[in-house]
Amino acid sequence: MEIGKLMTEPHDEAAKEVYARFGLAYYHAEVLHRGLCNLYALSRLPETGPVTRPRVEEHLQSAFESTLGGLIDKLEPAIPAELMPRLKYALERRNFLAHYFWYDRIHLMTSMDGIGSLIDELSQDTELFAAVDAEVEALIAPLLSRIGVTPAMLSSELEKVERGED
Numbered sequence: 001m002e003i004g005k006l007m008t009e010p011h012d013e014a015a016k017e018v019y020a021r022f023g024l025a026y027y028h029a030e031v032l033h034r035g036l037c038n039l040y041a042l043s044r045l046p047e048t049g050p051v052t053r054p055r056v057e058e059h060l061q062s063a064f065e066s067t068l069g070g071l072i073d074k075l076e077p078a079i080p081a082e083l084m085p086r087l088k089y090a091l092e093r094r095n096f097l098a099h100y101f102w103y104d105r106i107h108l109m110t111s112m113d114g115i116g117s118l119i120d121e122l123s124q125d126t127e128l129f130a131a132v133d134a135e136v137e138a139l140i141a142p143l144l145s146r147i148g149v150t151p152a153m154l155s156s157e158l159e160k161v162e163r164g165e166d
Contacts, residue, residue: 014115021122022101028129029068029094035136036071037063042143043078051147068094083135090132093125 041059045051063071072079072087079087096104105121108114144154160166 011112011115014112014119015109018109018115018118018122021119021126022097025122025125025129026094026097028126028133029090029097032090032094032129032133032136033068033071035133035140036068036075037066039078039136039140039143040066040071040075042140042147043075045143045147047146079139083132086128086132086135090128093128097125 037060040063041056044059045055066074069091072084072091076084105118108118141151144150
């Protein structure tokens with residue numbers, strides 16, 4: 001039997017869904033990482049006085065060089081205590097996805113029930129990362145406001161990006 005003929009069509013489509021869900025979950029883990037990078041950079045700015053672009057870029061560069069766990073550790077003093085357990089669980093899930101998911105779960109790809117359980121697990125991870133990121137974004141908003149960046153400004157710039165403008 002040819003390798004390409006091993007899967008039936010419904011199974012093949014379901015397997016594609018697992019890969020898509022994995023990508024979506026990992027994407028949301030990366031969005032959370034970037035949100036924490038932004039929080040780190042903004043939380044390092046002085047509460048009063050001028051803010052310079054080079055200083056913001058310096059803090060962003062430092063944040064981008066940090067792992068998700070490293071950022072969480074650096075930000076712990078600036079993060080509400082009730083958010084820390086969810087952040088640490090998100091870190092645990094992100095690391096599992098990055099390093100162990102396929103090794104530990106690949107055997108489930110042989111049945112439709114197993115595929116369903118993988119889709120459920122990955123959907124839960126996606127929801128976790130998105131929810132924790134929303135909480136991080138709520139911490140970022142007042143820091144942006146402090147330096148004069150309004151939601152309207154952000155929306156306007158996002159619209160430019162969506163249109164392909166510089």
